[in-house]
Amino acid sequence: MEDKELFEEKLVEIEALIDSEKIVDLNEYIEEMHPADIAEMMVELPEEKMHKVFQVISWELAAKVLDELDSDMFSKILSLLTSEHKKKLLELMSLDNMVDILAELSEEKRLELINLLDAEDAEDIRELLVYDEDTAGGIMTTEFVSLRKDITIYNAIEHLREHAPDAETIYYVYVVDKNNRLSGVISLRELIVARPNALVEDIMSESIIYVNINDDQEEVARVVKKYDLLAIPVTDTNGRLRGIITFDDIMDVLEEEATEDIYKFAGTMEAEAELYEEDKISIRIFSSVKARLPWLIVTLFGGIMSATILSRYEDTLNSYAAVAFFMPLLTGMGGNVGTQSSTLTVRGLATGNVDAGKSLRTIFQEMSVGVCVGTICSLLVCAVAFFWMNNIRLGIVVGISMAANMITAATIGTVVPILFKKWGIDPAVASAPFISTALDITGITIYFTLTTLILLQA
Amino acid sequence: MEDKELFEEKLVEIEALIDSEKIVDLNEYIEEMHPADIAEMMVELPEEKMHKVFQVISWELAAKVLDELDSDMFSKILSLLTSEHKKKLLELMSLDNMVDILAELSEEKRLELINLLDAEDAEDIRELLVYDEDTAGGIMTTEFVSLRKDITIYNAIEHLREHAPDAETIYYVYVVDKNNRLSGVISLRELIVARPNALVEDIMSESIIYVNINDDQEEVARVVKKYDLLAIPVTDTNGRLRGIITFDDIMDVLEEEATEDIYKFAGTMEAEAELYEEDKISIRIFSSVKARLPWLIVTLFGGIMSATILSRYEDTLNSYAAVAFFMPLLTGMGGNVGTQSSTLTVRGLATGNVDAGKSLRTIFQEMSVGVCVGTICSLLVCAVAFFWMNNIRLGIVVGISMAANMITAATIGTVVPILFKKWGIDPAVASAPFISTALDITGITIYFTLTTLILLQA
Numbered sequence: 062m063e064d065k066e067l068f069e070e071k072l073v074e075i076e077a078l079i080d081s082e083k084i085v086d087l088n089e090y091i092e093e094m095h096p097a098d099i100a101e102m103m104v105e106l107p108e109e110k111m112h113k114v115f116q117v118i119s120w121e122l123a124a125k126v127l128d129e130l131d132s133d134m135f136s137k138i139l140s141l142l143t144s145e146h147k148k149k150l151l152e153l154m155s156l157d158n159m160v161d162i163l164a165e166l167s168e169e170k171r172l173e174l175i176n177l178l179d180a181e182d183a184e185d186i187r188e189l190l191v192y193d194e195d196t197a198g199g200i201m202t203t204e205f206v207s208l209r210k211d212i213t214i215y216n217a218i219e220h221l222r223e224h225a226p227d228a229e230t231i232y233y234v235y236v237v238d239k240n241n242r243l244s245g246v247i248s249l250r251e252l253i254v255a256r257p258n259a260l261v262e263d264i265m266s267e268s269i270i271y272v273n274i275n276d277d278q279e280e281v282a283r284v285v286k287k288y289d290l291l292a293i294p295v296t297d298t299n300g301r302l303r304g305i306i307t308f309d310d311i312m313d314v315l316e317e318e319a320t321e322d323i324y325k326f327a328g329t330m331e332a333e334a335e336l337y338e339e340d341k342i343s344i345r346i347f348s349s350v351k352a353r354l355p356w357l358i359v360t361l362f363g364g365i366m367s368a369t370i371l372s373r374y375e376d377t378l379n380s381y382a383a384v385a386f387f388m389p390l391l392t393g394m395g396g397n398v399g400t401q402s403s404t405l406t407v408r409g410l411a412t413g414n415v416d417a418g419k420s421l422r423t424i425f426q427e428m429s430v431g432v433c434v435g436t437i438c439s440l441l442v443c444a445v446a447f448f449w450m451n452n453i454r455l456g457i458v459v460g461i462s463m464a465a466n467m468i469t470a471a472t473i474g475t476v477v478p479i480l481f482k483k484w485g486i487d488p489a490v491a492s493a494p495f496i497s498t499a500l501d502i503t504g505i506t507i508y509f510t511l512t513t514l515i516l517l518q519a
Numbered sequence: 520m521e522d523k524e525l526f527e528e529k530l531v532e533i534e535a536l537i538d539s540e541k542i543v544d545l546n547e548y549i550e551e552m553h554p555a556d557i558a559e560m561m562v563e564l565p566e567e568k569m570h571k572v573f574q575v576i577s578w579e580l581a582a583k584v585l586d587e588l589d590s591d592m593f594s595k596i597l598s599l600l601t602s603e604h605k606k607k608l609l610e611l612m613s614l615d616n617m618v619d620i621l622a623e624l625s626e627e628k629r630l631e632l633i634n635l636l637d638a639e640d641a642e643d644i645r646e647l648l649v650y651d652e653d654t655a656g657g658i659m660t661t662e663f664v665s666l667r668k669d670i671t672i673y674n675a676i677e678h679l680r681e682h683a684p685d686a687e688t689i690y691y692v693y694v695v696d697k698n699n700r701l702s703g704v705i706s707l708r709e710l711i712v713a714r715p716n717a718l719v720e721d722i723m724s725e726s727i728i729y730v731n732i733n734d735d736q737e738e739v740a741r742v743v744k745k746y747d748l749l750a751i752p753v754t755d756t757n758g759r760l761r762g763i764i765t766f767d768d769i770m771d772v773l774e775e776e777a778t779e780d781i782y783k784f785a786g787t788m789e790a791e792a793e794l795y796e797e798d799k800i801s802i803r804i805f806s807s808v809k810a811r812l813p814w815l816i817v818t819l820f821g822g823i824m825s826a827t828i829l830s831r832y833e834d835t836l837n838s839y840a841a842v843a844f845f846m847p848l849l850t851g852m853g854g855n856v857g858t859q860s861s862t863l864t865v866r867g868l869a870t871g872n873v874d875a876g877k878s879l880r881t882i883f884q885e886m887s888v889g890v891c892v893g894t895i896c897s898l899l900v901c902a903v904a905f906f907w908m909n910n911i912r913l914g915i916v917v918g919i920s921m922a923a924n925m926i927t928a929a930t931i932g933t934v935v936p937i938l939f940k941k942w943g944i945d946p947a948v949a950s951a952p953f954i955s956t957a958l959d960i961t962g963i964t965i966y967f968t969l970t971t972l973i974l975l976q977a
Contacts, residue, residue: 093726097745222712231708232690249707250689254680268551287555289767308766309747315770319777320866327862328855346884350891353859360855361896364848365903371844378843382836385843386829389959390822392847396854397786397818401811404785408778426804433808438819445823501847
């Protein structure tokens with residue numbers, strides 16, 4: 062809340078400075094701010110004020126602000142600037158952010174901007190645009206410093222000093238041979254504490270952790286997180302160093318992948334997350350409908366299957382309607398237990414807490430949990446059914462169904478994601494529809510079988 | 520899969536080296552490995568082999584391996600070592616990892632280990648143990664380098680060289696005044712490119728992004744992620760620098776918080792995640808039951824409410840049992856749509872994609888999505904009901920109920936998390952039970968009201 066107030070205050074102050082045309086004060090005020098905060102302000106400002114801000118701040122800061130914007134805001138601001146101004150800002154932007162933004166623009170706009178770049182940057186951008194945005198190639202940058210291994214530490218530091226302004230990080234420096242093949246890594250920390258006349262190859266580490274340019278970003282994040290890396294080098298299939306990925310991009314990937322898993326689990330696709338930023342509400346609604354409908358249709362047919370099973374028990378329902386009262390309760394509770402077990406299993410498989418190799422242990426554990434919660438809920442609901450309907454047989458049927466249902470739900474909720482994982486299907490995306498459909502069907506079957514056996518045979 | 524095979528191969532190799540007592544080869548082999556990989560191996564080795572590994576590797580590497588272990592493995596390995604060996608390894612471990620592990624040990628074991636430390640470290644550890652493990656104080660380390668502002672860059676770099684071995688990071692260096700109050704920050708990158716005879720205060724940045732020692736770790740992660748920081752300083756209420764938090768801990772927090780949200784949403788508490796590592800299966804089952812039962816009991820009573828509502832329509836059910844066939848379908852689909860809307864809203868609120876301030880827009884969007892998917896599913900199910908039961912009135916009732924149900928579900932699924940957020944209740948933890956219960960009740964009420972109005976009045 063405090064942050065929000067501070068933000069509003071700053072926004073008012075900036076607008077006031079623009080209105081009163083106090084250019085020097087405005088410049089001083091904004092230059093003190095962090096680019097991420099300026100970017101946040103931009104979204105709230107009307108166009109002419111945005112333009113004003115970009116006119117008064119330094120090119121370096123302006124480029125950093127562009128780094129923080131999404132593609133819509135980026136296009137909006139660039140359209141206000143002259144070609145010369147655009148060219149200068151694009152040159153100063155970080156390549157990986159520019160690629161992310163360019164990838165979301167129309168072909169025409171993209172080409173217009175690439176044509177403003179100098180030949181070398183344009184080539185890098187074109188190369189980076191080729192890679193799928195969910196791969197190492199798609200999130201890497203080509204702005205890094207590499208060293209030859211036969212130079213001294215003193216020269217290496219001089220080299221770093223010179224190339225630092227253009228590099229995404231200088232804290233890890235990669236060592237390459239004459240064919241640009243990755244052959245070592247050295248941290249700035251190690252450079253600083255080494256003797257200046259030692260050679261790079263004497264202190265560099267040769268056991269390098271790296272990823273391939275085609276690796277999935279989720280795999281890259283797993284490696285970076287496991288080894289606590291500030292940056293990771295990206296090589297092609299010939300072992301040549303092609304780029305690096307820094308920890309800040311990995312933090313974004315971690316959040317993105319968690320969101321993706323959560324959305325998939327609820328039966329919708331990740332594209333929705335990105336669309337939240339966009340403006341046209343009709344596009345967002347259409348995209349949401351398209352993302353959610355498939356799972357809904359699958360479960361709709363599951364529901365129709367439940368209905369056909371129920372229709373086989375029409376006589377039971379006709380002769381004793383009270384049986385229907387407990388149906389939503391039983392299927393609902395089965396669904397809840399199934400959701401708990403499957404959520405834990407799917408997330409556990411994603412974070413590595415559940416090992417597909419030790420699946421029997423996980424299944425046993427979840428079944429045991431199902432037995433415990435099933436027994437407790439079963440006793441409660443048995444008592445309610447008995448005292449309410451004054452029918453001990455109904456109480457027993459509902460109670461046993463509840464326990465059987467919850468144990469089945471815990472088992473199916475655990476087994477299905479583990480099986481999907483083994484079969485190479487993403488456990489997050491496919492588990493929910495199968496589990497929810499399967500549980501409705503098993504729940505109804507158990508309940509009406511017991512009803513026929515215990516309640517109506519009396 | 521490739522990784523897994525490589526891991527198994529290495530494990531076999533290490534076991535063979537231990538069995539054949541090739542100490543020198545074993546040492547060389549393991550010293551080449553990354554501590555995170557060695558820690559993973561440890562879990563698979565029998566005790567006497569673990570012990571052997573710890574006897575042959577250097578103390579520095581052994582301490583780094585301990586940094587990577589969970590509290591169980593940590594205790595197991597320490598119990599194999601002599602006091603002298605333990606003392607040495609603890610001194611070399613990183614303080615924030617040691618605190619995390621010590622916090623999970625029994626009081627007795629914790630004191631035993633703290634007594635092995637030198638006075639200064641013991642004091643730091645005792646101080647760090649005071650903070651809640653979910654706060655900035657709980658995840659920070661006191662191993663950082665700080666500088667006085669009146670020294671030269673040359674001296675600052677010398678100071679860094681000297682203190683680098685004990686510091687968690689030297690890439691950000693914090694500048695303090697004589698009362699240890701945080702007054703600036705400077706990156707190693709800036710130090711490297713600055714003139715050696717300039718003063719620290721001339722190049723340091725005074726707009727410092729920091730967190731308070733009592734801030735929640737989720738808030739800390741949000742700030743670090745927003746500003747792409749490698750590390751963030753932690754101050755107390757008097758502005759004194761108390762510790763730093765590095766990006767690697769933030770990556771853990773991001774994953775932990777996403778897992779926590781996911782578990783809460785499924786109606787279970789986060790403690791389960793940590794217990795996955797532990798050994799005693801009975802403890803884990805008990806803890807799972809304790810974590811999941813509250814939500815199950817809440818929804819159980821919601822289900823009983825559904826049952827009492829249904830009982831008011833006993834005559835309807837008795838006279839036309841086919842009405843009951845479509846009940847699981849209708850409540851199930853309502854639940855699915857509600858889950859989709861509430862998942863998107865809850866996750867959106869957590870990542871900032873949904874702004875509680877612009878809630879009307881989000882609600883409007885979700886309702887529109889509900890109208891679209893509701894209409895499509897409604898037509899489908901109306902057709903099925905009509906052709907199957909050969910009853911157009913039933914088809915119309917089921918169809919309208921389906922649409923009404925899904926629109927209500929989308930609305931409730933969006934409004935409830937937004938309201939909870941406004942009222943200061945965690946949207947993740949409380950939304951699911953309320954939404955699922957509310958939807959069963961509204962779904963049944965809509966369906967049977969329409970049945971009474973359209974189907975039975977005919």
